[in-house]
Amino acid sequence: MKHPPQNLHQRLRRANHPRLWLLAGLALSFIPHLPRLPLLIIAPSVALLVWRLAHELALVALPGRFVRGLLTVLALAITFTAYHTLFGREAGVGLLVVMSCLKLMEMQQPRDITVVVGLGYFVVATVFLFDQSILIGLYMMLVVVVLTTALTAFNRGTAQPPRWLNLRQAGQMLLQAAPIALLLFLLFPRIPGPLWNLPDDSTAAGTGLSDSMSPGKISQLSNNNAVAFRVQFDTKPPPATLRYWRGPVFTYFDSKTWSNPDHQRRPGAPYQQPGFRAAGTATDYTVTLEPHQQRWLFALDLPSRLPLRSTLSREFELISKSPVYQLRRYDMQSYTDYQLDPASPPDQFRYLQLPNNAAPRARQLARQWRNRFANDADIMQQALQYFRQQPFYYTRKPPLMPGDPVDEFLFDRQRGFCEHYASAFVVLMRAARIPARVVTGYLGGETNPLGDYFIVRQSDAHAWAEVWLSGQGWVRVDPTAVIPPSRVEDSQDLQRIAPEAALTLAPPGWATRAWRQLGFGVDNMNHYWNQWIINYNDQQQMALLSGLFSYLGLKNIDWRDMVGVLAGGVTLVLVALALPLLRFRRRRRDAITAIYTRFCRKLARRGLSRNPAEGPQDFALRAILALPGNASAIVDISRRYQQLRYAPRPPTDGLRHFRSAVRRFRP
Amino acid sequence: MTDIKAVIDTLAARASDVVLGKEHEIRLSLACLLARGHLLIEDLPGVGKTTLAHVLAKILGLEYHRIQFTSDLLPADILGVSIFEKERGDFRFLPGPIFAQLILADEVNRATPKAQSALLEAMEEGQVTIEGETRPLPEPFFVIATQNPTHQIGTFPLPESQLDRFLMRISLGYPNPRAERKLLTGQDRRELLKDLQPCLDSAQLARIQTAVPQVHVADALLDYLQALLHSSRQSSHFSVGLSPRAGLSLLHSAQAWALMAGRDHVLPEDVQTVLPHVVGHRLRGSNGGDEDTNADALIAKLAAVAIP
Numbered sequence: 009m010k011h012p013p014q015n016l017h018q019r020l021r022r023a024n025h026p027r028l029w030l031l032a033g034l035a036l037s038f039i040p041h042l043p044r045l046p047l048l049i050i051a052p053s054v055a056l057l058v059w060r061l062a063h064e065l066a067l068v069a070l071p072g073r074f075v076r077g078l079l080t081v082l083a084l085a086i087t088f089t090a091y092h093t094l095f096g097r098e099a100g101v102g103l104l105v106v107m108s109c110l111k112l113m114e115m116q117q118p119r120d121i122t123v124v125v126g127l128g129y130f131v132v133a134t135v136f137l138f139d140q141s142i143l144i145g146l147y148m149m150l151v152v153v154v155l156t157t158a159l160t161a162f163n164r165g166t167a168q169p170p171r172w173l174n175l176r177q178a179g180q181m182l183l184q185a186a187p188i189a190l191l192l193f194l195l196f197p198r199i200p201g202p203l204w205n206l207p208d209d210s211t212a213a214g215t216g217l218s219d220s221m222s223p224g225k226i227s228q229l230s231n232n233n234a235v236a237f238r239v240q241f242d243t244k245p246p247p248a249t250l251r252y253w254r255g256p257v258f259t260y261f262d263s264k265t266w267s268n269p270d271h272q273r274r275p276g277a278p279y280q281q282p283g284f285r286a287a288g289t290a291t292d293y294t295v296t297l298e299p300h301q302q303r304w305l306f307a308l309d310l311p312s313r314l315p316l317r318s319t320l321s322r323e324f325e326l327i328s329k330s331p332v333y334q335l336r337r338y339d340m341q342s343y344t345d346y347q348l349d350p351a352s353p354p355d356q357f358r359y360l361q362l363p364n365n366a367a368p369r370a371r372q373l374a375r376q377w378r379n380r381f382a383n384d385a386d387i388m389q390q391a392l393q394y395f396r397q398q399p400f401y402y403t404r405k406p407p408l409m410p411g412d413p414v415d416e417f418l419f420d421r422q423r424g425f426c427e428h429y430a431s432a433f434v435v436l437m438r439a440a441r442i443p444a445r446v447v448t449g450y451l452g453g454e455t456n457p458l459g460d461y462f463i464v465r466q467s468d469a470h471a472w473a474e475v476w477l478s479g480q481g482w483v484r485v486d487p488t489a490v491i492p493p494s495r496v497e498d499s500q501d502l503q504r505i506a507p508e509a510a511l512t513l514a515p516p517g518w519a520t521r522a523w524r525q526l527g528f529g530v531d532n533m534n535h536y537w538n539q540w541i542i543n544y545n546d547q548q549q550m551a552l553l554s555g556l557f558s559y560l561g562l563k564n565i566d567w568r569d570m571v572g573v574l575a576g577g578v579t580l581v582l583v584a585l586a587l588p589l590l591r592f593r594r595r596r597r598d599a600i601t602a603i604y605t606r607f608c609r610k611l612a613r614r615g616l617s618r619n620p621a622e623g624p625q626d627f628a629l630r631a632i633l634a635l636p637g638n639a640s641a642i643v644d645i646s647r648r649y650q651q652l653r654y655a656p657r658p659p660t661d662g663l664r665h666f667r668s669a670v671r672r673f674r675p
Numbered sequence: 676m677t678d679i680k681a682v683i684d685t686l687a688a689r690a691s692d693v694v695l696g697k698e699h700e701i702r703l704s705l706a707c708l709l710a711r712g713h714l715l716i717e718d719l720p721g722v723g724k725t726t727l728a729h730v731l732a733k734i735l736g737l738e739y740h741r742i743q744f745t746s747d748l749l750p751a752d753i754l755g756v757s758i759f760e761k762e763r764g765d766f767r768f769l770p771g772p773i774f775a776q777l778i779l780a781d782e783v784n785r786a787t788p789k790a791q792s793a794l795l796e797a798m799e800e801g802q803v804t805i806e807g808e809t810r811p812l813p814e815p816f817f818v819i820a821t822q823n824p825t826h827q828i829g830t831f832p833l834p835e836s837q838l839d840r841f842l843m844r845i846s847l848g849y850p851n852p853r854a855e856r857k858l859l860t861g862q863d864r865r866e867l868l869k870d871l872q873p874c875l876d877s878a879q880l881a882r883i884q885t886a887v888p889q890v891h892v893a894d895a896l897l898d899y900l901q902a903l904l905h906s907s908r909q910s911s912h913f914s915v916g917l918s919p920r921a922g923l924s925l926l927h928s929a930q931a932w933a934l935m936a937g938r939d940h941v942l943p944e945d946v947q948t949v950l951p952h953v954v955g956h957r958l959r960g961s962n963g964g965d966e967d968t969n970a971d972a973l974i975a976k977l978a979a980v981a982i983p
Contacts, residue, residue, distance in 0.1 A: 620981030623943035655940045656891035 019065040026161030027064050029174070030124060031057060031112075033154035037131040038105055040144055048090040049102045052083065056109035076113050083110055101134050121162050128155045140335065142537040153178055187581045195553070195574040197567040198546040216300040216466055217255050217448050222265040223406065223413045226448070227425035230404045230501075232466035235298055236450060237306055238535050239462040242292040248452060250344045252309040252472065252484065253464060255449035257323035259358050261438075263366035264413055266431060266446050270321055283352065283481075284324075286312060288345035296538050297336045303328045306449060306464075308342035309484060315340065323445065324348065337543040350481035359443035359476065367414040367435050374439030384442045384477050391436050392490045395429065398422060402429075402488055402496045429487040430471040443476040447484070452503075458525075459532035467500070599663060600652050607645055607670045611635075614675045624649050638675050645669050679883055680937030685874055690730045693867045694723055696854025700845050702935060703952055704731055704819075710887055710931040712842020712924065713798050713818040715783075715956065722847045724821040728779045729868050731819065735880060736873030738813070739777035742794075744786035746829065750793035754805050768805070773797055776813050776877075780820040784830045794818065795837045815880065835959070842924050843949070844956040883934070890930040891940040898983045899943050900926060903950070906980045907958065912973060914959045925953045943982045950978060 020028075035057055042050065056079075062068045071079065083106045084094070091099035108127040115124055132148050132155070156178035164174065216236055218225065237253075245251075258266035291308060305318055305326040314320055315338035317329045328336070362371075373394075377387045401423040409416040414435045417428045424432075430446050437444035448471045453464035472486040496502040553570060608618045608627075616634055618627045628646035632639045648666040651659065659665075683705060690701045704727065707714045716724045725741075732739035742753060755771030772778070773794070780794055797803050798818050802811045820841070823830060838844075850858060858864075900922060908916030917925075926941075928949040933941045951974045958973045 621947075621979050623947060623982060625942055625944045626947075650940075650942060653895045654891075654893040654942055656893075 016065070019067070022066070023064045026158055026164075026174075027115075027121075028061075029154060029158035029161055030121065030128070031061055031064070033151060033158050034108060034112075034124065034128045034131070036151045036154055037128050037135070037148075040135045040139065040147065041101055041105060041131070044098065044138060045102055045105065046090045048086050049106050052086060053106050053109040056106075056112060060109075060112040060115070071113055076110075079110055079113065080107075083107060097137055101131075101137070104131060104134060118162065122159075125155055125159045125162075128158075140542050142534060142541075145537075145541075149182075153182060156182060184585050188578055191574060191577040191581065193544070194549070195570055195577060197570050198549050216302065217304070217469060219256060219271045219302065220265050220267040221258055221427055221431070221446060221448055221471060223409060223417075223424070223428055223431070226427045226469050226471055227404055227406060229466045229469040230425065230498075234466045235531065235534075236300070236464045236466050236468065237295050237297040238531075238538070239296075239453065239464065240294045240460070241462070242294070243290070245293075245462070246291055246308065246344045250309075251452050251462075252447075252470075252486075253306045253450040253453075253468075254309045254311070254324065254326075254447060255304050255306050257321075257325050257474075258446040258448070259323065260361060261363060261366065261431075261435065263363045266434075268323070270323070283349050284310065284312070285347040285350065285481075286310075286343035286345070287347070288343060290341050290343055292339070292341050294337065294339050296535070296543065297332055297338070299332050299334055299336070301331055301333060303331050305332070305336070305338065307340050308344065309449075310344075310346045310348060311340060311342050313339070313341040323447075335538050335542045337539070337545075347480065348482040349476070350479060353478070354443045354476050354482075356443070359445055360438050360441060362435065362438050367412055367418075367439070369415045370418055370432065370435050371439040373418075374436050378440045384440075384475075387440050387442060388437065388475055388477070388485065391433060392485070392487060395433075395487050396490045396492070400424075400429075400491055400495060402426075402491045402498075402501060404498055404501070426488045427471045429491075430473050433473045433485065433487040437473070437475050445474050447472050447474050451486075456528045456532055456535070458528050459535055461535060463531055600649070600666070603663075603667050603670050604649050604653075607649075607673060610670075610673055610675055616675075624653075635675055638673075641669070641673050645673060679886060679934060682875065682879070682883070683935045686734050689734050689871065689874060690727075693730045693864060693871065694727050695858050695861075696850045697723070697727070697847055700847055701727070701730075702932075703843060703845050703949070706928055706931040706935055706949065707843040707845075707952075708735070708817055709883055709934065710842060710927040711815070711884055712927065713820070713840060715838070715841040715844040716819065716821045716847065717824065717844055717956075718821075718846045718848065720823060722849065723864075724847060725779070725781055726864055726868070727847065728781075728819040728821065730871065732777045732779065733868065733871040734874050735777070736875050736877065737776040737815070737817070737880075739779060740772035740775040741779040741781060742772045743781045744783050744790065746785055746787060748786045748790040750790055753790065753793045754797075754803050757806055768808075768810075770810075773803060774810075774812065776815055777817045777819065780818055782823060783820040784822040784833060786831065788831055788834075791831065791833060791837065794820075795833075795840055798840050815877070815884070835957075838956045839918070839920060841956065842928060843952040845952050887927065887931045887934055890933050890938070892926065892930065893940060895983065896941050896943065896946070899980075900946060902983055903946070903977055903980050907954075907977060910976065912976050917954060917957060921954060921957050925950065928953050947978060950974065 038045075038053065045053075059068065060070075063070055084103075087094060087099060087103045087106060091102060093099045094103055104127070108124065108131060111120065111124050111127060115121055129152070132151050135144060135148055153175070157175045160178045160181070161174040216229070256268065256271070258268050260267050260269055290312060293308070295306065297305060305315060305328050307326055310324060311320075311326060315326065315328075318338075319327050319329070321327055374387075377390050381387050381390065399422055402425070403423050404425060406417075406424045406428060407421050409421060413428070414432050417424050418432050418436075427448075430448075434444040434446050448469070450464045450468040451470035451472075452468050453462040455461070456463055470486075470488075472484060472488070474482045475485050476482050493502055549570075553573070556573075557569070604624070611618070611631055614635065616631055622630075624646050628642050631642045635642070645666070648662060648669060652662050652666055683702075686705060687698055687701050691698045694701060704714055704716075708731065716727065718724055728741075729739075742748075751771070753771050753773050755769050755774070757766040757768045759765070760767050778794075783791060783794070793803075797812060797816075801816055802809055804810075822833070849855070903925070904917050904922050907913050925946060929941045929945040932945045932949050933939075936945070938945075951971075954977065955970050955974060958970060958977075
């Protein structure tokens with residue numbers, strides 16, 4: 009057989025359009041996964057997609073059974089090489105992507121096509137395991153439209169529909185499904201807590217504060233603008249200098265890294281809670297925490313309420329019972345004016361621990377201070393004085409300190425980020441026999457003027473110290489706060505640690521302000537998306553439904569009512585969607601028919617009802633036989649009706665005469 | 676219009692003088708011929724099928740041939756043959772009985788399918804091809820075929836595709852007692868036939884035929900027609916729905932019927948009148964069963980479709 013020479017355009021026109029839609033949908037569904045997928049998965053998947061596309065353009069043949077089997081084994085091997093497992097979220101998605109592409113190699117029967125479309129939908133769903141932002145949501149909707157178009161096109165069979173008809177119908181179908189989806193979203197009974205526990209993924213790198221602190225660990229977050237959490241205050245927000253968001257606390261130092269032995273323990277039996285004396289007024293707020301794969305929850309120093317499914321550690325950390333894999337929202341209450349554990353002297357062993365060989369020069373200095381001052385508070389002040397007077401610089405790019413980091417920082421380089429200050433300060437305090445610990449968390453956060461909430465970013469990560477002073481308990485000391493503004497290198501940091509001084513800086517230009525305004529707008533949208541869509545949970549559902557039910561005068565709803573409301577709602581939507589379809593069948597009743605129907609009704613009252621299949625002439629005959637007295641009127645009306653409805657040129661004022669004739673008709 | 680009605684009424688009256696008590700069937704036959712359709716008359720032997728065909732040919736003033744279909748009839752017996760003439764040293768074509776304006780194909784289902792198809796092809800094409808030469812058939816060209824009920828012995832039932840080529844199928848049935856008495860006491864039908872004079876010439880007939888498609892069909896009526904077709908295709912009672920050709924046949928027949936009633940537009944009643952005769956031989960029930968009763972039931976189903 010001879011093929012006429014074809015260019016690519018002709019081949020595209022000849023190709024099977026449903027399959028092209030399907031290939032496009034599948035490829036689009038992979039795109040959000042691309043940054044997560046290793047090249048080892050991407051390369052073969054793209055190759056298989058291209059293979060299939062070339063086959064659709066009649067350029068190459070599909071592989072035979074043997075090659076397909078070989079490719080399958082190869083795909084499994086590749087996935088295993090890339091992830092060292094075939095299970096879990098990451099490896100599962102990798103396997104799904106490469107296997108979907110492999111399925112294209114044997115896609116011939118309608119059954120295979122349906123399977124591939126199903127796989128496409130599944131890939132779409134897996135994207136939400138990683139990212140649930142509004143943009144991804146919109147994008148995935150687009151992908152679903154493309155996949156549904158492919159499905160519509162396949163089911164149309166061989167008929168060539170007009171252009172874009174499949175797309176339009178797919179869009180129409182999805183729009184019709186939208187109210188049902190909304191009802192299911194709002195009303196489907198939700199299980200408290202996450203629906204399933206995602207397996208702990210070793211490959212998933214958490215962003216944010218980790219469970220240890222070593223030099224450089226927090227400063228590497230300083231350029232990360234990702235949102236850590238958002239806060240909505242119900243009461244007046246505390247001043248900027250008090251906005252310390254407490255996170256993991258570290259007690260154990262190994263001369264380089266700070267950690268906390270408690271963090272290795274499973275949560276469960278909590279230690280006896282430390283004594284806590286609050287003063288002043290409470291601050292109420294709601295935190296919406298972005299997933300960070302760790303267990304800490306953040307709260308304003310010092311939390312006075314425990315969120316659901318969490319415990320409080322002896323260092324007053326809020327620890328969630330399970331790692332935060334999904335957006336988490338919790339109501340909190342804190343007292344910024346407090347006394348922590350003033351009565352009982354703390355565990356000496358735990359809070360005075362120092363490795364023997366660490367920081368000899370710092371110990372030396374601390375011993376001098378100890379000999380000079382009797383009072384712990386004076387020693388503390390002396391240490392802060394040291395930071396203030398010596399030429400310490402606050403910088404995001406601290407120099408490498410390969411030797412003893414504390415000594416090198418304190419005496420040689422004197423340049424560092426908050427973790428250097430906090431670490432050195434706690435080492436100094438412990439060397440002077442004052443119980444101390446490192447606290448990490450976030451400081452500050454910016455207000456979103458558009459949404460009336462605070463955004464705390466990863467770049468707001470901070471570390472500070474807590475020192476136990478008799479009579480006062482644990483006191484927060486932030487050694488970075490004593491650095492004079494002139495020695496703070498970055499204006500953003502200045503804003504954070506010395507807001508008053510930052511006011512003297514030149515105001516930003518209009519472009520910067522506009523950019524920031526746009527950023528606030530986008531963040532505001534994300535905030536509401538998180539609050540109402542992502543984090544719509546069992547409690548919010550209950551609140552919504554109780555509101556609805558109390559409006560109807562009902563109380564005490566349970567899941568059975570919810571299912572009832574759901575079933576009723578879905579039925580209503582289906583009926584609403586079906587009605588126009590049914591009405592379409594029924595003829596629209598124009599004026600002539602309406603008047604004739606009135607005539608028939610008048611006769612029906614005399615026991616003469618028209619059979620729907622009875623023509624006007626036959627009916628008139630029957631009527632005349634039954635009511636000979638009205639014969640002339642019946643003939644006249646029927647004739648007029650026939651003229652209007654069936655004759656070629658109905659008389660100009662025929663309708664008016666017809667109407668009045670029927671009105672005058674008295675059988 | 677009214678003069679057409681007068682002409683038709685005269686025709687019907689003349690025919691009724693010979694075929695007694697069958698005025699409705701006569702009018703249906705006339706409607707069929709006016710709509711340029713072929714007619715199939717199906718009934719038992721002896722109820723006057725052939726007579727009716729004869730009468731129609733006579734009163735319409737058409738040149739007609741009768742072909743008696745038998746099981747040994749060959750296509751050449753219908754179409755004609757070429758024979759060698761010694762004097763001229765050439766072949767000469769002897770036209771068969773098909774070359775006439777009106778063909779009476781008597782007992783068409785007694786012939787073999789081969790002979791049947793020779794006739795039926797001529798019906799569809801309006802021309803015949805014999806020995807590689809295409810010869811046109813006269814204008815107008817009608818076929819009135821009669822057939823015995825298919826369950827009788829020695830019949831080859833016409834396949835559905837060929838039945839579809841007949842615009843209408845009518846059956847005569849027994850005459851009513853009064854007509855039968857008149858028949859028994861009256862003159863011999865053959866004599867009457869002989870005396871029957873044409874009431875129409877071919878020009879008049881052509882004029883009436885061209886008037887048929889001009890009868891107005893309103894949108895409302897097309898809605899009804901489509902409702903009928905739709906019902907036949909959707910309903911589970913029918914194994915096959917009505918074809919678009921059936922729809923056209925229904926429309927043309929109804930137009931002819933309206934014209935014969937002296938109207939310039941079609942009414943639903945016109946459609947309902949011709950409906951059983953136009954669709955009766957085209958419908959198949961989904962449950963099998965006896966053909967005749969089945970057809971009646973099916974037509975009743977269609978007749979019950981509401982007029983929109």
